[in-house]
Amino acid sequence: MSSITSSKMRAIDANCAYIGMNPLQLMENAGAAIAREITSKLSSGKVLFVAGRGNNGGDAFVAARHLAMNENYDVRLILLGNSSRIRTEESKQNFSLLSYSGLTELREIADSKELEKYSGWKDNDIIVDGVLGSGIKGAPREPESTAIDLINSSDSYIISIDSPSGYDLDGGEVVKSVVADTTITFHKMKTGLELPDSEKYAGLVKVAPIGVCRDAEEYVGIGDLMSLAHRNKYSHKGNSGRVLVIGGGAYYGAPALAAMAALRTGADIVTVAVPENVADTVASFSPNLIVIPLEGDRLNPSNIPVLKNLLETHDVAVIGPGLGRERETLETVEQLLPFCRKAVVDADALFGLTLPVKSEGKFILTPHSAEFSRLSGSEVPKELDSKKNIVRRFASDKDVTLLLKGKIDVISDGSVTRLNRTGNSGMTVGGTGDVLTGITGALFAVNDAMSAGSCAVFINGSAGDLAYEEKGNGLLATDIIARITDVILGVL
Numbered sequence: 252m253s254s255i256t257s258s259k260m261r262a263i264d265a266n267c268a269y270i271g272m273n274p275l276q277l278m279e280n281a282g283a284a285i286a287r288e289i290t291s292k293l294s295s296g297k298v299l300f301v302a303g304r305g306n307n308g309g310d311a312f313v314a315a316r317h318l319a320m321n322e323n324y325d326v327r328l329i330l331l332g333n334s335s336r337i338r339t340e341e342s343k344q345n346f347s348l349l350s351y352s353g354l355t356e357l358r359e360i361a362d363s364k365e366l367e368k369y370s371g372w373k374d375n376d377i378i379v380d381g382v383l384g385s386g387i388k389g390a391p392r393e394p395e396s397t398a399i400d401l402i403n404s405s406d407s408y409i410i411s412i413d414s415p416s417g418y419d420l421d422g423g424e425v426v427k428s429v430v431a432d433t434t435i436t437f438h439k440m441k442t443g444l445e446l447p448d449s450e451k452y453a454g455l456v457k458v459a460p461i462g463v464c465r466d467a468e469e470y471v472g473i474g475d476l477m478s479l480a481h482r483n484k485y486s487h488k489g490n491s492g493r494v495l496v497i498g499g500g501a502y503y504g505a506p507a508l509a510a511m512a513a514l515r516t517g518a519d520i521v522t523v524a525v526p527e528n529v530a531d532t533v534a535s536f537s538p539n540l541i542v543i544p545l546e547g548d549r550l551n552p553s554n555i556p557v558l559k560n561l562l563e564t565h566d567v568a569v570i571g572p573g574l575g576r577e578r579e580t581l582e583t584v585e586q587l588l589p590f591c592r593k594a595v596v597d598a599d600a601l602f603g604l605t606l607p608v609k610s611e612g613k614f615i616l617t618p619h620s621a622e623f624s625r626l627s628g629s630e631v632p633k634e635l636d637s638k639k640n641i642v643r644r645f646a647s648d649k650d651v652t653l654l655l656k657g658k659i660d661v662i663s664d665g666s667v668t669r670l671n672r673t674g675n676s677g678m679t680v681g682g683t684g685d686v687l688t689g690i691t692g693a694l695f696a697v698n699d700a701m702s703a704g705s706c707a708v709f710i711n712g713s714a715g716d717l718a719y720e721e722k723g724n725g726l727l728a729t730d731i732i733a734r735i736t737d738v739i740l741g742v743l
C-alpha cells in the first residue's frame with residue numbers, strides 16, 4: 252500500500268465531508284480503533300490519556316469513552332488547556348460526553364508547572380498520546396512541549412494516536428517528539444512514518460481503517476482544492492501566475508472565454524495572442540485582457556518569434572481555443588510546443604500534435620471523447636474501469652497529463668488517476684471546453700499538472716452546477732465563468 256502525505260490525508264478528510272460524511276463519523280472510528288488496540292494489548296489496567304485541543308485530542312476523547320465502558324480499565328484523561336479552547340465542534344462534542352463516561356479522573360491543565368506537579372503520571376500501564384497529530388506546525392509549544400517530556404520520562408507503554416506528538420508525518424525536521432512504543436496511524440501509511448529513522452519515534456506502526464468512503468480518495472473534491480498553491484499576503488503581481496492564451500483567428504469568442512476563466516481562477520496576468528483579424532473583437536470583450544495581435548488571419552509560422560518571446564515571460568501557455576485547423580496553423584502549433592515549459596493543449600491544437608512532444612515541457616491535454624479517439628487511434632470504452640486504463644496508459648506512453656472530458660471526467664498522469672463527477676447536461680453548450688482550458692491554465696501556472704487538471708474539472712463542473720441551478724439547460728459558458736469565484740472563494 253502506498254503512503255500518503257498529511258496534506259493528502261487532510262484533502263481526503265475534507266472530501267469525505269464534501270460528499271456528506273459527518274467528521275464525527277471518522278473521529279468515532281479513529282477513537283474506537285485506539286480503544287481496540289488497548290484492549291488487545293492489555294485485558295485490564297490503568298490507562299492515562301493525554302489530549303491536545305485539536306482533533307488528535309478528539310480521537311483521544313472517543314477512545315477514552317470506549318475504553319471506560321469496560322470496567323477492567325481505570326481511565327484518566329488530561330486535557331492540555333482549557334476546554335473552552337478546544338478547536339473543533341466534533342472535538343468539543345466528544346469532550347462533553349466524557350463527563351458522562353465514567354472516567355476515574357478528567358482534568359484540564361493549561362500550565363506547564365501544574366502539569367509537572369500532576370500526580371497521575373506514575374504507575375500507568377499505558378499512556379495514550381493524543382497531544383498533537385497531523386495539524387502540528389513548528390516545534391511543540393507549551394504546555395504541549397512539557398507534556399511530551401513527561402510522557403517520555405514515564406515508564407509506561409506509550410501508544411501514539413496517528414503520529415508521535417511532535418513528529419512530522421511528512422518527514423520534516425523533528426525538534427521534539429514523543430517516543431512511542433506503538434503508533435496507530437489512520438486510513439493509510441504516512442510518508443514520514445516510512446523513513447528509516449521513524450521507528451525511533453513511532454515504534455511499531457499500525458494502520459487503522461476509519462471508514463473513509465472510497466470516492467473521497469478517487470474522485471476530486473473540495474479537499475483537493477485546499478491542497479493547491481495559495482496566495483500569501485506577501486504575493487506580488489505575477490506570483491499567482493502568468494497565462495498566455497494562444498488561439499482565435501477562425502473564431503474570437505473561444506480565446507476570450509479561456510482568458511476570462513483564467514482571470515476568474517486567480518491568474519495575475521492573462522495575455523491573449525490572437526491573429527490580427529480578431530484582436531480588436533477579443534479586446535472589446537473586457538478591459539481586463541491584454542491582447543497581442545499576431546500578423547495574419549490565422550496562426551502561422553511567421554508568428555513564432557513573437558510567441559517564443561511571450562512564452563519566456565509566461566508560466567503556462569493555453570493553446571487551441573478558436574484556432575481553426577488550417578494546415579499552417581497546425582504546423583505552427585507543432586513547432587511551438589517544444590518551446591513551452593508548460594502548456595494546456597485543447598480543441599483544434601490537438602490536431603497539430605505529434606506525441607510525445609520532444610521537449611522538457613509539461614503538457615496537459617484536454618480532449619473530449621471524439622478527440623481522444625482520434626489521438627489514441629481507438630474507440631473510447633464506455634465502461635469506467637476500461638476508460639481509466641486507456642487514459643492512464645496513454646498518459647504514461649506519451650508523457651502527458653490527460654484530462655478526458657465526459658460525464659465522469661478521467662484525469663491521469665500515467666501513475667495517478669482521478670475522476671470527477673461535477674457538471675451537468677446544460678454544459679454541452681458551446682464554449683464550456685474553453686472555460687475549462689482557461690481554468691486549467693491558471694491552476695497549472697502555479698501547481699503541478701495533475702493537481703491543476705483534476706482541480707480544474709472540479710471547479711468547472713461545480714461552477715456549471717451553480718449556473719445550472721439558476722439557468723437550467725439555458726446556461727451559457729459565460730454563466731460558468733461568473734460562478735467560478737463562488738466555488739473557489741475562501742478555499743483558494
Ligand SMILES: NC(=O)C1=CN([C@@H]2O[C@H](COP(=O)(O)OP(=O)(O)OC[C@H]3O[C@@H](n4cnc5c(N)ncnc54)[C@H](O)[C@@H]3O)[C@@H](O)[C@H]2O)[C@@H](O)CC1
Pocket residue numbers: 264274277278281303304305306307308309310338382383384385386387388389390391392393395412413414437461
Ligand atoms: N476528519 C478529520 O480531520 C480527522 C482527523 N483525525 C485526527 O485529527 C488530527 C489532526 O487534527 P488537527 O488538524 O485538529 O490537528 P492536531 O490535533 O494535530 O493539532 C492541532 C492543534 O494543535 C495546535 N498546534 C499546532 N502546532 C502546534 C505546536 N507546534 N505546538 C503546540 N500546539 C500546536 C493547533 O493550534 C491546534 O489547536 C489527526 O492527526 C487525527 O488524529 C481523526 O479524527 C480522523 C478524522
Ligand SMILES: [K+]
Pocket residue numbers: 307380381382383384411412413414415416
Ligand atoms: K499524537
